[in-house]
Amino acid sequence: MKKFVILQINDKIINKYLFYKNLYINRRYSSSKKIITKIDHYQWWFLKQKLRKSFFILKQDKPIFISTSDHFTFKNYKFIYSGLISCLPETNLFDLLKAIKIQNEYLNKQKKKYCFISIDKNNKVLMHHWKYFGYTPLYKKNIFYKYVKKVLNIGKNYNVFYKKV
Amino acid sequence: MILFRIDLSIKYGLGHYNRVKSLANYLNLKRYKIVVDKLPNTSFFKNEKENIIFLYEKNNYFIDEKKDAKLFLKIIKSKYKNPVVIKDSYRLGYRWEKFIYKSCKKIISIEDFIEKKHFVDYYINHSPTFSIKNEEILNKLKKNNKKNCKFLLGPDYALFNSLINTKEKIISDLVFYNGGSGNLLAYEKIIKNIIKIRKTNIKIIIIVGPFAKNYEAVYFTFKKYKNIKILHKPKNILSTLKGTKVFISSAGVSTFESSFLKIPTLLFKMNNNQNLSDFDYEKLGHYFSLEKKDLNFSDKVVNLIFLMLKNRIQIKRMMSKTSLNIKSIKENYQELMKF
Numbered sequence: 362m363k364k365f366v367i368l369q370i371n372d373k374i375i376n377k378y379l380f381y382k383n384l385y386i387n388r389r390y391s392s393s394k395k396i397i398t399k400i401d402h403y404q405w406w407f408l409k410q411k412l413r414k415s416f417f418i419l420k421q422d423k424p425i426f427i428s429t430s431d432h433f434t435f436k437n438y439k440f441i442y443s444g445l446i447s448c449l450p451e452t453n454l455f456d457l458l459k460a461i462k463i464q465n466e467y468l469n470k471q472k473k474k475y476c477f478i479s480i481d482k483n484n485k486v487l488m489h490h491w492k493y494f495g496y497t498p499l500y501k502k503n504i505f506y507k508y509v510k511k512v513l514n515i516g517k518n519y520n521v522f523y524k525k526v
Numbered sequence: 527m528i529l530f531r532i533d534l535s536i537k538y539g540l541g542h543y544n545r546v547k548s549l550a551n552y553l554n555l556k557r558y559k560i561v562v563d564k565l566p567n568t569s570f571f572k573n574e575k576e577n578i579i580f581l582y583e584k585n586n587y588f589i590d591e592k593k594d595a596k597l598f599l600k601i602i603k604s605k606y607k608n609p610v611v612i613k614d615s616y617r618l619g620y621r622w623e624k625f626i627y628k629s630c631k632k633i634i635s636i637e638d639f640i641e642k643k644h645f646v647d648y649y650i651n652h653s654p655t656f657s658i659k660n661e662e663i664l665n666k667l668k669k670n671n672k673k674n675c676k677f678l679l680g681p682d683y684a685l686f687n688s689l690i691n692t693k694e695k696i697i698s699d700l701v702f703y704n705g706g707s708g709n710l711l712a713y714e715k716i717i718k719n720i721i722k723i724r725k726t727n728i729k730i731i732i733i734v735g736p737f738a739k740n741y742e743a744v745y746f747t748f749k750k751y752k753n754i755k756i757l758h759k760p761k762n763i764l765s766t767l768k769g770t771k772v773f774i775s776s777a778g779v780s781t782f783e784s785s786f787l788k789i790p791t792l793l794f795k796m797n798n799n800q801n802l803s804d805f806d807y808e809k810l811g812h813y814f815s816l817e818k819k820d821l822n823f824s825d826k827v828v829n830l831i832f833l834m835l836k837n838r839i840q841i842k843r844m845m846s847k848t849s850l851n852i853k854s855i856k857e858n859y860q861e862l863m864k865f
């Protein structure tokens with residue numbers, strides 16, 4: 362059995378983090394397909410990374426994904442917007458599902474929070490798996506819809522799903 | 527006698543000189559000579575004058591390795607028989623070394639590039655690339671060097687100035703430096719933008735190296751700003767680095783000096799010999815390195831500098847486990863004193 366563990370990230374991975382973010386596999390389903398420059402990344406790191414809770418998912422001691430969770434509040438509600446960054450140029454379904462499972466274990470430990478994910482409509486694999494992790498689609502009539510779409514800057518090409526933990 | 531042969535000019539900057547001076551200091555050398563093309567036309571070398579020998583007369587210049595080696599051999603044969611030769615030059619390589627080899631006790635080369643061929647007894651390359659053992663690179667080096675050559679590799683052999691006078695510490699928020707011969711006006715827009723935003727609430731030091739061609743231009747550009755101090759040809763930049771919060775510099779020898787002092791640093795890769803990967807700079811504790819072309823995005827650079835200033839404790843923490851231990855570096859170099 363292959364061993365999966367998590368490892369908190371620290372500031373020292375600032376350049377590696379950018380390397381991973383710029384891998385084609387991550388840009389392909391990202392809202393911005395462009396290569397992120399170092400100068401933009403360094404600024405983002407000081408401004409936003411501090412607000413983000415991230416950890417590596419290691420498989421046999423090698424990083425395969427970074428799980429990211431942006432925590433923010435809307436009125437009296439506490440939101441978490443999660444994502445996954447692949448650390449490898451190619452991944453497989455088994456590792457991806459395992460990573461989602463590990464991320465969900467982290468999210469399920471959070472109390473009284475709404476967790477959001479966005480999935481590119483063209484991502485055939487993930488578009489079929491959200492239901493297995495307890496998410497439901499965020500429809501237009503939902504009170505969070507406008508706010509979440511605006512704050513998270515989610516494009517038309519993405520569907521948003523959420524769950525309460 | 528130890529003879530150093532180095533590149534020292536506006537074109538090649540101060541890096542080679544600083545490295546051999548550091549080595550002379552590590553080895554506590556009293557008798558040595560530094561052979562250069564021409565005597566530098568600057569007061570910076572006033573105290574070193576009697577140790578400097580120039581190879582080319584007024585209208586003569588470096589042509590090729592062989593001619594240079596012949597002139598160098600003349601010096602050896604006339605005055606300094608059977609010396610140890612330590613060479614730090616981008617222009618001189620295998621041919622030069624082979625030509626003078628038989629007239630020397632030992633030849634040592636200080637090098638930055640892995641691909642270059644050599645014919646020396648000791649090969650020194652202090653690049654952080656060698657922090658981790660890489661068999662492929664080691665084999666390449668062995669292939670490019672003569673049999674029985676000894677390799678002194680990585681930051682354990684870092685050559686930089688570590689002599690600091692704490693009493694001379696100069697306090698500032700930011701220090702800008704572009705090497706011994708770099709043009710400080712490359713930072714002009716950035717410095718002016720910083721002053722525009724912070725006005726008087728910031729103290730900036732600009733260090734102009736001894737080979738910088740445009741000191742006057744730099745002086746006239748910034749003289750009206752009371753919170754900018756220009757240091758021209760300082761003997762030692764450590765006391766200035768020690769007292770600053772963020773150091774903005776080209777990625778030359780000063781990367782070792784700011785790493786040694788653990789000063790948050792923003793590096794710009796200004797030349798071809800400053801083309802290390804991010805991960806190599808990280809081995810020295812430098813996590814922020816940009817390209818020369820990034821200087822065009824002055825607003826972003828200014829924003830980043832302010833963020834680094836604000837988060838400098840966080841950056842110092844990132845650098846905390848990086849250790850250039852000068853005592854152990856000196857001990858490592860004692861091997862060179864065996865002959």
